Amino acid sequence: MIKVEHLSKTFGNNEVLKDISIEINKGEVVSIIGPSGSGKSTFLRCINLLEQPSKGKIFVSGQDLTESKTNVTKAREKIGMVFQHFHLFPHLTVLENLTYAPTKVKKMTREEAEEKGRTLLARVGLAEKETAYPNSLSGGQKQRVAIARALAMEPELMLFDEPTSALDPEMVKEVLDVMKDLAHSGITMLVVTHEMGFAREVGDQVLFLDEGRLVETGEPKAFFENPQSERAKDFLAKIL
Amino acid sequence: MNLDFSQIVPYIPFMLEGIWVTLQFVIVAIIVGFVLGTVLALFKIGSIKILRRIADVYTSIFRGTPLILQLMIIYYAAPQLLDYDISPFLAAILGFGLNSAAYVSEIIRAGIQAVDRGQTEAAKALGIPYRQMMIDIILPQALKNILPALMNEFITLTKESAIVSTISYLDLMRRAQVVGANLYRNFEPLLFVGLLYWSMIMVLSLIGKWIERRLNVSD
Ligand SMILES: Nc1ncnc2c1ncn2[C@@H]1O[C@H](COP(=O)(O)OP(=O)(O)O)[C@@H](O)[C@H]1O
Ligand SMILES: [Mg+2]
Numbered sequence: 001m002i003k004v005e006h007l008s009k010t011f012g013n014n015e016v017l018k019d020i021s022i023e024i025n026k027g028e029v030v031s032i033i034g035p036s037g038s039g040k041s042t043f044l045r046c047i048n049l050l051e052q053p054s055k056g057k058i059f060v061s062g063q064d065l066t067e068s069k070t071n072v073t074k075a076r077e078k079i080g081m082v083f084q085h086f087h088l089f090p091h092l093t094v095l096e097n098l099t100y101a102p103t104k105v106k107k108m109t110r111e112e113a114e115e116k117g118r119t120l121l122a123r124v125g126l127a128e129k130e131t132a133y134p135n136s137l138s139g140g141q142k143q144r145v146a147i148a149r150a151l152a153m154e155p156e157l158m159l160f161d162e163p164t165s166a167l168d169p170e171m172v173k174e175v176l177d178v179m180k181d182l183a184h185s186g187i188t189m190l191v192v193t194h195e196m197g198f199a200r201e202v203g204d205q206v207l208f209l210d211e212g213r214l215v216e217t218g219e220p221k222a223f224f225e226n227p228q229s230e231r232a233k234d235f236l237a238k239i240l
Numbered sequence: 241m242n243l244d245f246s247q248i249v250p251y252i253p254f255m256l257e258g259i260w261v262t263l264q265f266v267i268v269a270i271i272v273g274f275v276l277g278t279v280l281a282l283f284k285i286g287s288i289k290i291l292r293r294i295a296d297v298y299t300s301i302f303r304g305t306p307l308i309l310q311l312m313i314i315y316y317a318a319p320q321l322l323d324y325d326i327s328p329f330l331a332a333i334l335g336f337g338l339n340s341a342a343y344v345s346e347i348i349r350a351g352i353q354a355v356d357r358g359q360t361e362a363a364k365a366l367g368i369p370y371r372q373m374m375i376d377i378i379l380p381q382a383l384k385n386i387l388p389a390l391m392n393e394f395i396t397l398t399k400e401s402a403i404v405s406t407i408s409y410l411d412l413m414r415r416a417q418v419v420g421a422n423l424y425r426n427f428e429p430l431l432f433v434g435l436l437y438w439s440m441i442m443v444l445s446l447i448g449k450w451i452e453r454r455l456n457v458s459d
Contacts, residue, residue, distance in 0.1 A: 050361055077367035087362035091380050091458050100376070101366040133458040153366060 001026040001157065001188050002047065007056035009042055009212075016042050018212040020056070024190070024205070026156075029183045031199035031220070032192045034209035035235060040192040043209065044159050047190065048079045061156060077105060080150030084162040086142040088134040094121065094145050095130035098152045106153065113152070120148040124178050140171030144178055151182075158182065160191040196240065200224050208232045248428050251419040255429065258412035259436055265332045265409070266401050270394055272337025277344025282374065284349045295345065302342035308403050311335035315407045328409035335404075340397050347389045351382035384455045391448035395441055402437070412436060 002024040009017040016039045024030055032040050045051040047058060049065055049072050058065045065075055089097050098117035102108040108116070121127050124144040134142055143163055150158060163179070164172045176198055183189055183202045193199060199206055199220055206223045208216040210231045216223065224240075227233050248255075283295035302310065314335050318326035355378050363373040383390070405414035416433040420426035 048365055050364060073364075073367055073369050075367075076365060079365070081362075081365035083358060083362065085358055087356070087358035089359065089362070089377055091384070101368055104372055104376070105367050105369075135458060150366070159365075 001028070001061060002190075003057075003059040004047075005057040005059075007043075007046060007058065008054050009039075009046060009051060010054045016212050017046070017053075020214045022207065022214060022217065024188065026188055027186045028204045029189045029202055030191065030205045030207060031203040032190060032207045032209060033194070033196070033199060033235075034215075038209040039212040040209055041161050044081075044161050044190060044192055047157075047159060048076050048081055050081075077153055078156045079159060080153060080155035080157070081159045082143070082146050082150055082161070082163045084166050086134075086139075086146045086166075088142055088146055088149070090134050092133075093130065094126065094132050094134065094137075097134065097145060097149050101149070102152050117148070117152055120151055121145075123181075124148045125174070138171060139167045140174045143167065143171075143175045147175075147178055147182070155187070157188045157190070160189065160193070162192050162194065164193070164195060194239070196224070208235070210235070243428065244425070245428050245432075247423055247425065248419060248432060251422070251429065252432075255412070255415050255419060255433060255436070258410070258415040258433065259440065261409075261415075262398075262401055262411040262413075263440070265329055265336070265404070265411075266398050268333045269336035269340060269401075270397060272333060273340025273344050273393075273397070274390075276337065276341035278348055278379075280341060280345035281348035281352060284345065285352055299342045299345055302339050303346075307335070307339050307400060308406060310339055311403065311407060314338075328404065328407050331407055332401075332404040332409050332411075336397060336401065340393065343393050344390065347386050347393060348382060351386035351389075352378055354385055355381045387448065387452050387455065391445065394448075395444055398440060398444060399437065 099113035283291040402413035
């Protein structure tokens, strides 16, 4: 599904990602963890080319996104992304947020897109909010709408960048529940998170990043119970 | 006190007509300024260097010289250089439209840059092409933020429109002068068109407030 080969990224002369290679299978739920500033967001943003990699190749569903002739805009249709700060379109209603890209980009009919949008809103538990504007929603509700908006494009892959970090504690669970439900649906997910419970119970694989290096990868159980690297041991000791 | 408004009464229809004459070119100039200003703003934030340069030079020239000079140059240069006898109406639209575009482009550029970068990223991540993202996602949000500044520009343009009287365009201002010359009394007709200008500006402000309220439904 995803193959990353020797990915490096530098900002100016700050090397933020250093020679990262990893393969992720279809349907896998991968948690990306590591200290703040270790390059987790940058790694995720390279996967849909919100950041242009400095070196290396990124394949999604067999297509090399770093090839110059790749239509990046088109490729992004298959890759959904959920941000820490939601980034809903404030001038559109909740339902319009969900139908805009499918109608304009995928040329779905409005009826079709609205029906799909309503189904997704029901799935994230917000059926009654379709005519509301984003500013009237709580953080947890906004993030659930953001997830539904990404799903409306029927992506093969979903990227989450700390989706619960900007939420009040009491709203974290409602978002994690939606993500768990999604994880069981068989879609491929890459999740940057500080929710170790989610990484441990829902994830199939953990990637541990430190100072731009992919220091350790493994199954959650093995990683959390018996981390191999000193870096990972230190990190887990601090947060658990 | 030597005030006699009764003498201007026969000229009132003539002066009232000036409202429409003024509005005609002001409205067209506002539209020209807005459309061209938006295009220039998109050049300024775009990634094509030569277009950025063109937009910057354009803005610098039109903001860096007096409007009355620009107006005169257009009015007198066209016949002399292009052998085209430009009408005062067309010269007025060009002068004000081109000048306003420079100011509007700066307002819109600032408005676009004030829209949260996350909006662009969310749109990109959904696979929305640049053009559609600008038209449907970024510009509506930018316009909402800059509406007061934009209304201000339109109000300034309406008031400054009085200088087209210098290229003998028979606008509101010019009509006051004509009436004044006929009556050998300038004060009353000037006061009268002053009242008309003020009413026009009030209406424009009210329209602005109304649009602002309409746009604020999403809050
Ligand atoms: N657009 C950018 N320009 C310059 N430096 C950046 C940019 N984005 C991230 N960085 C730097 O890259 C490093 C990794 O950032 P990030 O990927 O956000 O880390 P994380 O998500 O793990 O906290 C940080 O040192 C950050 O300052
Ligand atoms: Mg981050």
